[in-house]
Amino acid sequence: MVHSPYLPNTEADRRAMLAELGLESVEDLFRDIPEKVRFRGSLDLPPALSEPELLTHMKTLAGRNANASEWALFLGGGAYDHFIPSVVGHVIGRSEFYTAYTPYQAEVSQGVLQTIYEYQSLITRLTGMDVANASMYDGASAMAEAALIACAATRRKKVVVPSTVSPEYRETIRTYTAGQRIEVVLAPYDGETGTADLSELEKLVDGDTAAVLLQHPNYFGCLEDPEEVSRLAHGVGALFVIGVDPISLGVLRAPGEYGADIAVGEGQPLGNPLSFGGPYLGFFAATEKLIRRMPGRIAGATVDKDGDRGFVLTFQTREQHIRREKATSNICSNEALNALAAAVYLTVMGREGLVEVAKLCLHKAHYTRERLSALPGFRTPFRAPFFKEFVVSGPRPLEELNRSLAQRRMLVGPDLGRHYPELEGSFLVAVTEKRTRAEIDGLADGLGGLA
Amino acid sequence: MSGKGYVYKNEPLIFELSAPGRRAYSLPALDVPASDLAEVLPEDQLRREPAALPEVSEVDVVRHFTRLSQRNHGVDLGFYPLGSCTMKYNPKVNEVVANLDGFTGVHPLTPEELVQGALQLMYEMQGYLAEIGGVDEVSLQPAAGAHGEFTGVSIIRAYLEDRGEGHRHKIIIPDSAHGTNPATAVVAGCRTVEVKSDERGGVDLESLKAVVDEDVVCLMLTNPNTLGLFDENIHEIAEIVHEAGGLLYYDGANLNATMGYARPGDAGFDVVHFNLHKTFATPHGGGGPGSGPVGVKKELADFLPVPVVRKTGDRYFLDYSVPKTIGRVKSFHGNFGVVVKAYAYIRSMGPDGLKRVSEDAVLNANFLMRKLARDYHLTYDRICKHEFVVSGVRQKERYGVKTLDIAKRLLDYDFHAPTVYFPLIVPEALMVEPTETESRETLEAFAEAMAAIAREAAEDPDKVTGAPHTTFVKRLDEARAVRQPDVAFKGDLEEK
Numbered sequence: 001m002v003h004s005p006y007l008p009n010t011e012a013d014r015r016a017m018l019a020e021l022g023l024e025s026v027e028d029l030f031r032d033i034p035e036k037v038r039f040r041g042s043l044d045l046p047p048a049l050s051e052p053e054l055l056t057h058m059k060t061l062a063g064r065n066a067n068a069s070e071w072a073l074f075l076g077g078g079a080y081d082h083f084i085p086s087v088v089g090h091v092i093g094r095s096e097f098y099t100a101y102t103p104y105q106a107e108v109s110q111g112v113l114q115t116i117y118e119y120q121s122l123i124t125r126l127t128g129m130d131v132a133n134a135s136m137y138d139g140a141s142a143m144a145e146a147a148l149i150a151c152a153a154t155r156r157k158k159v160v161v162p163s164t165v166s167p168e169y170r171e172t173i174r175t176y177t178a179g180q181r182i183e184v185v186l187a188p189y190d191g192e193t194g195t196a197d198l199s200e201l202e203k204l205v206d207g208d209t210a211a212v213l214l215q216h217p218n219y220f221g222c223l224e225d226p227e228e229v230s231r232l233a234h235g236v237g238a239l240f241v242i243g244v245d246p247i248s249l250g251v252l253r254a255p256g257e258y259g260a261d262i263a264v265g266e267g268q269p270l271g272n273p274l275s276f277g278g279p280y281l282g283f284f285a286a287t288e289k290l291i292r293r294m295p296g297r298i299a300g301a302t303v304d305k306d307g308d309r310g311f312v313l314t315f316q317t318r319e320q321h322i323r324r325e326k327a328t329s330n331i332c333s334n335e336a337l338n339a340l341a342a343a344v345y346l347t348v349m350g351r352e353g354l355v356e357v358a359k360l361c362l363h364k365a366h367y368t369r370e371r372l373s374a375l376p377g378f379r380t381p382f383r384a385p386f387f388k389e390f391v392v393s394g395p396r397p398l399e400e401l402n403r404s405l406a407q408r409r410m411l412v413g414p415d416l417g418r419h420y421p422e423l424e425g426s427f428l429v430a431v432t433e434k435r436t437r438a439e440i441d442g443l444a445d446g447l448g449g450l451a
Numbered sequence: 452m453s454g455k456g457y458v459y460k461n462e463p464l465i466f467e468l469s470a471p472g473r474r475a476y477s478l479p480a481l482d483v484p485a486s487d488l489a490e491v492l493p494e495d496q497l498r499r500e501p502a503a504l505p506e507v508s509e510v511d512v513v514r515h516f517t518r519l520s521q522r523n524h525g526v527d528l529g530f531y532p533l534g535s536c537t538m539k540y541n542p543k544v545n546e547v548v549a550n551l552d553g554f555t556g557v558h559p560l561t562p563e564e565l566v567q568g569a570l571q572l573m574y575e576m577q578g579y580l581a582e583i584g585g586v587d588e589v590s591l592q593p594a595a596g597a598h599g600e601f602t603g604v605s606i607i608r609a610y611l612e613d614r615g616e617g618h619r620h621k622i623i624i625p626d627s628a629h630g631t632n633p634a635t636a637v638v639a640g641c642r643t644v645e646v647k648s649d650e651r652g653g654v655d656l657e658s659l660k661a662v663v664d665e666d667v668v669c670l671m672l673t674n675p676n677t678l679g680l681f682d683e684n685i686h687e688i689a690e691i692v693h694e695a696g697g698l699l700y701y702d703g704a705n706l707n708a709t710m711g712y713a714r715p716g717d718a719g720f721d722v723v724h725f726n727l728h729k730t731f732a733t734p735h736g737g738g739g740p741g742s743g744p745v746g747v748k749k750e751l752a753d754f755l756p757v758p759v760v761r762k763t764g765d766r767y768f769l770d771y772s773v774p775k776t777i778g779r780v781k782s783f784h785g786n787f788g789v790v791v792k793a794y795a796y797i798r799s800m801g802p803d804g805l806k807r808v809s810e811d812a813v814l815n816a817n818f819l820m821r822k823l824a825r826d827y828h829l830t831y832d833r834i835c836k837h838e839f840v841v842s843g844v845r846q847k848e849r850y851g852v853k854t855l856d857i858a859k860r861l862l863d864y865d866f867h868a869p870t871v872y873f874p875l876i877v878p879e880a881l882m883v884e885p886t887e888t889e890s891r892e893t894l895e896a897f898a899e900a901m902a903a904i905a906r907e908a909a910e911d912p913d914k915v916t917g918a919p920h921t922t923f924v925k926r927l928d929e930a931r932a933v934r935q936p937d938v939a940f941k942g943d944l945e946e947k
Contacts (some may be wrong), residue, residue, distance in 0.1 A: 002807040004800060006540055008890035009811050018788070029813045030712050032681045032834055037718035043711055044582050048801030051544050058795060062553025064568030069552040077523070077560050078782055085476060086463035087509060091516040093546075101536055102484035104870070106929075107864050107922040111523030112737040115516070118465050122941040123585070125502045131938050134738065137594035140782040171779040175756070176601075178777070179640030215694045223496055243598045251488070255496050257805060266782070276569050277742030277783025278558030278594065291936065298736060300932035301940075308461055310924035316930040320634035321873070327639035333595035333728065337736030347465050347512050351504045353476040359488075360481060366491055367483035372855060385492055395711055397453040402562055414560040425683070 004048075010160045030209075041137055041308045063362035064119035069411060072439040074368075074428025076221070076389040077414040078139065078166055079277065080269050082247065082258045082357070083434050088246055088271040092341050102297065102333070102445035106312045107304075112336065113311035119343035126249050126346065126354075127183065127263040128256025129285035134297035135339040136331065139266030140169040140253025142282025143213060143243050145329055146262040148315035149286075150211030150239040151182055152328070153293055158183040158237075159211045160204050162196035167419035169243065173213070193420075194222040194382025194391060208237040211261075212254045216252075219329070219367075221389030221428065222382055223252070230259040246270050246283065246342075255285075271345025272338050281342060292318060295329030316353075338374060359435035361388035364440065368431045371444040377451030381426065393426040395451050405446050412447075452495070454754065460516045460879070465941045469505040475512050503944055522923050524733075524867050530893050534838045534870035534882025535629065535677055537707050542799065545732065545792040548657035554791050559783040562766050569787065570767035575761040577744075583722045584703075586746035590755045591785040596704055598780060599724030599743030601637040605777045606608040606747060607669050607722060607752045608639060613754075613775055623662055623670040623692070627874040628676055629704060632671045641668055641942050648876055652684040652831040659691055667697035669722075674701065674715070675708050675836035677874040677882065679816060689719025694867045698722065701868025703743075706730045706884070707835035708813055711806030723750050727786075731793035742789035746753050756780055811887035813835040815894060819885050821900035826905035830877050838884035840877050847879050851910040852915045854879040857924060860907070860918035 009017070014026070023029065030038075049057060073081040092098060096111060103116075118133045123132035137143035147159045156205030161170055161175070163186055174184055187204050190197045193308040195218065201425060205212055212233040218223040226242055233240040239261040244252075247269045255263035267281040268274070292315060300314035347356060365388045373380045377395035394401055398415040405411060417424040431440070488497070507515075516642070524531065531538035549555070557569055577589040593599040604622070611619050621645050622636035634644045644662045649655040656674070670692045682688065689699050699718035707730045715723045727733050730744035735741070747755065758769035758775045769784070800808065813836050820829065820839040827841035843854035848860045858868035870882040885894055907914050919925065 001523060001802050004804050004807070006800075006888050007804075007807060007811055008816070008888065013891045014811075014814060017814055021817055021821060025837065026713040026810045027815060029810070029817060029834060030709075032683055033713050033838075035710070037609060037713055039585070039714050042816045043802035043805065045579055045802040045805070046798060048796050048804050050626070051799070054544060054665055054795060054799050055548065057789075057798065058548035059551065059553075060570050061568035062551040065553045065557045065567075065572070067552050067554075067556030068558070069556045073558050073561075074471070075558040075560055077561050081556075081558065083478070087475065087512055089550075090513065091520075094520040095541075095734075096520040096525045098734045098736050099527045099531075100523055100540055100737045101531070101533060101538060103864060104533070105858065106881040106927050107867050107924055108524040108858065108867060109737075111519040111521065114462065114464070114519055114522075115737075117938070120938055121464075121466065122504065122938040124604050136856055137598060138781050138783075141594070141598070141780065142935060159862055166782070168779060168782040171603060172781055174781055175605060175778040178639070179605060181640060195590070223492070226476040227495065227677065235877050249502060251497065251498055254502070261882060273555035273788075274558045275555050276557040276566065276787040278781070278786040279742075279788050280782075281740075290937070292466055298938055300459045302928045302932040304925040304927050306925050310927045312532065312927050312932050314929070314938065320630040322630070323546040323634075324630045325629070325633035325637045329636040330631050331595070331891070332597045332629075332631050333741040335594070335736075336738030336740075337734075338740060339912070340737065343618070344512065344516060345887055347505050347507065347515075348473055348475040348509070349504065350476065350506045351501045352506070353478070354504060355501050356476075356478055358781055360478065362482055362488075362491070363485050383495070399562070400521045401586075404560075406565065411507040411561060411565075413562075415851055426545035432517045436479075440483065 019348060047300050059208055069235055072435060072445060074429050075410045076428045078168060078266060079274055080430055081274060081430055081434055082269045082432045084271050084273065087348050088341050088344045091344045092337055095224045098337055103313060104177060110311060113299050113344055115340050117311050118300060118312035119339045120299060122343055123283050123285050125287045126246060128254030129263050131289040131291050132283060133287040133294050133337060134299060135166045135334040136284050136296060137335060138280040138282045139243060139264060140448060142175045142264035142284045143169050145215060146241045146264050147173050147177055147211055150241060153239065154210040156210035158185060158208045160187055160209055161213045162187040162201060164189045164196050164220060165213060165215040166219045172404045193222040194386040195224050195384045198228055205232055205236055205238065207236050211235055211239040211241050212258050213241045216242055217248055217387045220382055220391045221386040222384035222388060234259065244426060247318030247358055247361060249356040251362060262283055267342045270342035272341050279335055279338055279352045281338035291315065293328050295317065296331045356435050361431060364435055365431035368429060368440045371440060372447065374451060375444060377450045388432060389428055389430040392429050398427045401450060404450055408442055408446050410443055410446060453661055464940055465505045465515055466940050468507050468515060470512050471506055473506045473508050475507055475509040481617055490657050505618055508870060513577040518670050529865055530889060530897055531867040532869050532883045532885050533867060534884040535704050537884060537886060539732055539886040541734040541887035542796065543733055547787055548795050549791040567767055570760050572794055573790065574762055576790055577760060577798050578723055578902055580744055582709060584746045585714025586723055587661040587749040588752040588755060589744050589746040590759055591744045591790055592756045592780055593745055594781055594786050595739060595741035595742035596726045597631040597635060598742045600631055601638055601743045602745045602756060602780050603722040604639040605634055605725055606751055609754045609775060609777050610751050611668060618664050619668045621666040622668050624874050627676050628671060628673065629677060629702060632702060635825060652678045652680040654688055656684055657698060659688065663691055663695035663697060665696060667695050671699045671700040671702060673705050675705050679833055679835040679838035680831060680842050683716045683838055705730060705837060708809055710809040712809055721751060727789055727793035732796045733789050735790040738785050744785040758784060808887050815885040815887060815889060818899060819883060819894045823901055824900050836883060840880050840882045842877050843881060845881035846908045850908045850912045852912050854881055856916045857904055860915045861900060862919040864922045866897055866900060
């Protein structure tokens with residue numbers, strides 16, 4: 001006998017319902033499953049846990065993970081330990097939001113629709129772009145879909161990507177473009193600056209190029225020259241796609257100002273917890289003329305029959321549920337609740353707060369680099385300006401450094417050797433507004449003893 | 452849902468609440484020496500004007516979003532019978548455990564020895580899903596169902612290419628399929644071939660035989676399908692496709708119907724995706740996040756995306772050495788936070804509980820189908836699985852009341868509408884999925900509302916075609932939203 005708090009039908013209910021259907025047993029409801037494919041055993045899964053037992057078990061598992069509430073994480077590489085204001089959790093914890101689905105019935109989904117519209121508005125303001133969608137899975141898949149959109153828009157089959165774009169993004173782009181036989185050309189970086197080698201890039205970009213994809217700040221944390229890359233791309237009729245750190249836009253120029261056609265990025269830093277890599281959100285913004293090629297949901301303002309303002313999903317003829325094989329993307333579920341978190345975050349931080357967060361990151365990161373580069377045996381190999389993350393090469397493998405730092409409940413990384421063999425022994429250090437001077441000095445002390 | 456006067460009818464946009472100088476944040480003062488901005492950043496990289504974000508107090512933020520939340524239907528407010536979306540109740544303990552610091556605060560690139568709990572959870576989850584789906588290996592990386600479809604089809608293509616059959620480019624899709632299936636096929640670089648449904652709502656075997664050939668990559672099938680009907684010929688379908696050298700892809704959107712009764716892997720499916728946000732009770736979040744793990748038979752395991760979680764001795768690790776991997780479909784290891792909730796759900800249900808879930812989902816659907824069939828046309832009159840489709844053709848032909856009107860009128864009865872106009876093969880379709888978490892009383896109340904609407908359609912059709920009457924906004928002008936696009940607010944910017 002199964003007793004679950006989530007299953008309201010009692011045995012009496014079941015009997016009565018079956019009787020009304022003229023059936024003898026539940027088994028009769030499954031007689032359309034042919035015997036050949038019928039599963040006759042019992043699923044080999046652990047037996048049910050009661051709520052208190054489940055809580056104990058889950059706490060045990062959670063207790064075996066180093067986490068940001070007890071550790072000073074200087075880890076970067078695409079996910080960052082930024083501060084999340086309490087209001088964010090409060091809003092996304094409202095079950096009117098989190099137990100809803102895609103707002104197919106607009107009249108009873110105005111809450112979700114208006115928040116998507118506000119999210120889109122906030123992203124366009126942040127990026128300086130004309131339009132934004134309701135969200136993608138994450139920064140990597142957003143950039144990959146941007147590559148596909150660029151190929152469709154230009155009817156070309158090649159994209160050029162500097163190796164300073166995150167290796168995880170590049171792997172995702174390769175997977176997304178493989179089926180359509182789109183060529184992904186890798187452009188080298190300048191070993192002195194840590195940025196895309198522009199003269200090499202220029203050689204690789206030609207009349208067959210659908211898009212140049214840049215990340216700024218790049219995977220090494222270095223600032224690229226987006227203005228120049230934009231010119232280069234547009235010079236051959238290619239689109240310029242840029243991936244940006246949304247927090248950096250508190251101090252850095254908006255993609256719309258230097259001619260980006262599509263601006264994407266990882267929205268995790270905007271009020272979303274690290275959560276071991278997901279769920280995050282990809283933001284996706286573009287110029288007005290690309291709106292009919294955008295992937296995913298878009299909310300738009302309209303009026304109801306009394307003339308009052310209201311919101312609906314719009315331009316749905318781009319989407320899979322209407323256009324099927326002619327859709328601009330196959331995306332259906334997106335990351336709406338994470339986008340809501342981002343909207344609340346940007347609202348809480350507001351015009352001044354985002355600038356303040358960005359400046360705190362910038363100053364603390366520069367202080368950290370100064371401290372670490374002064375340590376014997378440690379170097380900071382790249383000289384390009386940076387924002388909140390930078391490369392350090394150390395005297396010992398990262399694994400060893402982290403094992404020692406772990407005793408102080410601190411971690412740096414990731415290691416760069418796996419994706420960049422020439423950078424064996426180098427790693428990333430990311431510094432958010434959450435890192436205190438005491439932690440930074442502790443990090444320097446910890447590493448200093450390991451030279 | 453109706454206006455009671457204690458919240459504004461029209462909640463302003465957050466931008467309209469903004470006043471210069473107001474703030475909702477509080478940050479510590481800088482505790483390290485400041486760098487000279489002009490020195491560390493090139494002049495031409497500096498943002499000249501801060502982004503025009505709102506300036507509001509914390510009270511403003513909380514009231515704004517709380518009011519908006521009240522203008523929204525969710526499972527916690529009431530019945531949400533949206534077909535193929537499995538809007539079941541989302542257990543609260545799962546929210547609590549997923550919010551533990553030891554899960555939310557974990558950086559994805561933390562050294563493996565410091566995240567053994569998270570890796571153990573993922574490893575066990577891979578095993579649970581493999582068992583439920585009847586497959587050999589599972590990747591938790593895809594972020595949603597459609598993402599899982601893309602991953603699965605990419606795996607199949609890579610597998611075929613590896614066998615020297617890279618020329619195969621046709622994907623067969625039934626006319627009852629979800630829109631994501633054909634869209635996925637095209638994103639993966641394939642051409643779609645549609646196959647008709649037979650008079651019992653299943654794949655028409657003769658049509659299938661006519662389209663399979665040496666170009667077939669796979670057949671993408673949902674079983675039970677979007678009509679809520681289990682394809683009784685699944686064994687024959689699998690044989691036909693496999694004989695032609697193609698593979699069978701299982702769209703897991705409707706797995707809630709058959710847990711413990713049929714496993715897609717046993718029925719001949721080679722690749723399976725799971726929708727954790729449907730079958731495994733994680734909340735839909737207003738449109739996401741979901742999670743769409745993919746399971747494969749062992750012949751295809753070498754092509755899974757990396758990393759996969761594996762175990763050696765009592766140590767869990769991320770394995771990046773999958774020999775012929777398709778690569779990645781996103782950063783890091785999947786929507787871990789969603790996986791935690793689905794894991795907690797499986798642990799709290801156990802094998803008997805999951806089987807009971809499918810039983811009650813199917814029982815509820817059949818119970819409700821019989822009641823609705825009194826007033827609405829039932830196209831396929833046979834036992835259904837977890838969902839069913841009725842049609843509003845009668846109401847349309849006799850009274851000029853369309854399915855859209857019926858859907859809107861349901862909102863006045865405090866119910867979310869079923870999925871409408873889908874699947875495409877049923878005119879004026881209403882696709883109803885009650886789920887197992889609804890009581891007999893709720894189903895009866897919904898059936899009564901549907902009966903009342905059928906009466907209204909006959910006696911007072913304007914009441915239905917003019918619906919909804921009680922919601923915060925009345926029927927919205929979708930055409931205008933396309934004709935006069937307004938997808939980002941600019942009102943306050945123009946003032947400056």
